[in-house]
Amino acid sequence: MKTLRTNQRQGLQGALEVPGDKSISHRSIILGAISNGDTEITHFLSSEDCLRTMQAFEDMGVSIERTKDRVLVHGVGLNGLRQPKHALNMGNSGTTTRLMLGLLSGQPFTTELFGDQSLSRRPMKRVTEPLSQLGARFKVTGDGRLPITVYGSQELNPVDYRLPVASAQVKSALILAGLCSNGTSTIIEKQQTRDHTELMLRAFGGEIEKQGLTLKVAGQPKLIGQPIRVPGDLSSAAFFIAAATLVPRSAITLHNVGLNPTRTGFLRVLKRMGADITVQNRYDHAEPSGDLLIRSAPLHAIELTSDDIPSVIDELPLIALLATQAEGTTKITGAEELRVKETDRITVVAAELRRLGSEITELPDGMIIQGGTLLAPQETDQVDSHGDHRIGMMLAVAALLVKSELALANASAINISYPDFFADLNRLIPARRAAL
Ligand SMILES: O=C(O)C1=C[C@@H](OP(=O)(O)O)[C@@H](O)[C@H](O)C1
Numbered sequence: 001m002k003t004l005r006t007n008q009r010q011g012l013q014g015a016l017e018v019p020g021d022k023s024i025s026h027r028s029i030i031l032g033a034i035s036n037g038d039t040e041i042t043h044f045l046s047s048e049d050c051l052r053t054m055q056a057f058e059d060m061g062v063s064i065e066r067t068k069d070r071v072l073v074h075g076v077g078l079n080g081l082r083q084p085k086h087a088l089n090m091g092n093s094g095t096t097t098r099l100m101l102g103l104l105s106g107q108p109f110t111t112e113l114f115g116d117q118s119l120s121r122r123p124m125k126r127v128t129e130p131l132s133q134l135g136a137r138f139k140v141t142g143d144g145r146l147p148i149t150v151y152g153s154q155e156l157n158p159v160d161y162r163l164p165v166a167s168a169q170v171k172s173a174l175i176l177a178g179l180c181s182n183g184t185s186t187i188i189e190k191q192q193t194r195d196h197t198e199l200m201l202r203a204f205g206g207e208i209e210k211q212g213l214t215l216k217v218a219g220q221p222k223l224i225g226q227p228i229r230v231p232g233d234l235s236s237a238a239f240f241i242a243a244a245t246l247v248p249r250s251a252i253t254l255h256n257v258g259l260n261p262t263r264t265g266f267l268r269v270l271k272r273m274g275a276d277i278t279v280q281n282r283y284d285h286a287e288p289s290g291d292l293l294i295r296s297a298p299l300h301a302i303e304l305t306s307d308d309i310p311s312v313i314d315e316l317p318l319i320a321l322l323a324t325q326a327e328g329t330t331k332i333t334g335a336e337e338l339r340v341k342e343t344d345r346i347t348v349v350a351a352e353l354r355r356l357g358s359e360i361t362e363l364p365d366g367m368i369i370q371g372g373t374l375l376a377p378q379e380t381d382q383v384d385s386h387g388d389h390r391i392g393m394m395l396a397v398a399a400l401l402v403k404s405e406l407a408l409a410n411a412s413a414i415n416i417s418y419p420d421f422f423a424d425l426n427r428l429i430p431a432r433r434a435a436l
């Protein structure tokens, strides 16, 4: 149980750099491992999820050196991975699992993947089905969930697939399988999702073309290891952006936050709600980034529909919290994917924010959130992450607005994406002045 900081009336102040982007950190290990030569990664996110990806490649014979947030991957090339001696543990990480399923489909060995309880409930058919069409075979227990055994094949057909869901993980799994095939693959997205795999693949020498929602990927490329500086994770920065927006008299700066447009939906949504966010400096690398200045501001309700969802998918729990403080009623639809994340994030967000007095109606694909709520514990002074890192951090931000004591159950889930979250939050909270 973690006691949360509550009753912040002084405003958040100061500056920090959030840890590296989780999606980009996973991909930097994967592409580094299947390239020739070394890949030096700086500002790597050393969180539980990314360390699962790292461990999986070490288990397949890739040598990886790590000191703090610097990682050196000694690539073995697309055909240099070795069969692991035991089943690979995916922990809680959906990204590791789905991207590995794609890559392992094209390897000449059999691998078993398993994960924790939450991951073992998440749908994997969305990748095993299209990958089967390419010639990979799987042993899937239960209803398309982990544990899964992958019988890889070095004779994969190229992919020709239209995605029925908006998912960067499914897209990336198919791209990785396409790399192992002997031809050109065509992948058509349902909606634009985060494009980190495409950008990094191009930087490593892969051939990938994009026209609208259609991607063409060449098989058997010669990938060459590259230095990667991972930008700060906007999905982690989002917690402090929300906190500074909501706590009156705040003004904080977040340095070097990733600003890839496929990820910045949260900033667009917040601006529509009336937030005060300025991009101060832009750094234009393969993955753009910038410094953000956030000042507190009153918010008003908006409506989010399916077009808005992919670029804010991981920030929706926070948007629900922000909506409880906005003027008016916010409606979110088209977000059914939230039900298959680490938890059912529609049910859990509604349940936990109701414990603090919010009025939220669940929809099959979203929520209706009444604004103008004074957050206060109703029956207990406890909230619960339910083992979901993003729910835990959202509740820690909510706690800043609560006047009485509040404790968070299952707080350690936060280590999945942001082990230093509480230390960084504390750095933005000014020390209370001694009473005169
Ligand atoms: O590709 C990625 O790195 C991710 C894609 C998204 O999942 P889906 O592809 O399931 O939408 C996102 O929710 C997840 O946190 C990370």
Ligand SMILES: C=C(OP(=O)(O)O)C(=O)O
Residues within 6 Å of the ligand: 049, 092, 093, 094, 095, 096, 314, 341, 342, 390, 417
């Ligand atoms: C859904 C998430 O991650 P993953 O799918 O990799 O478990 C997340 O980080 O919010």
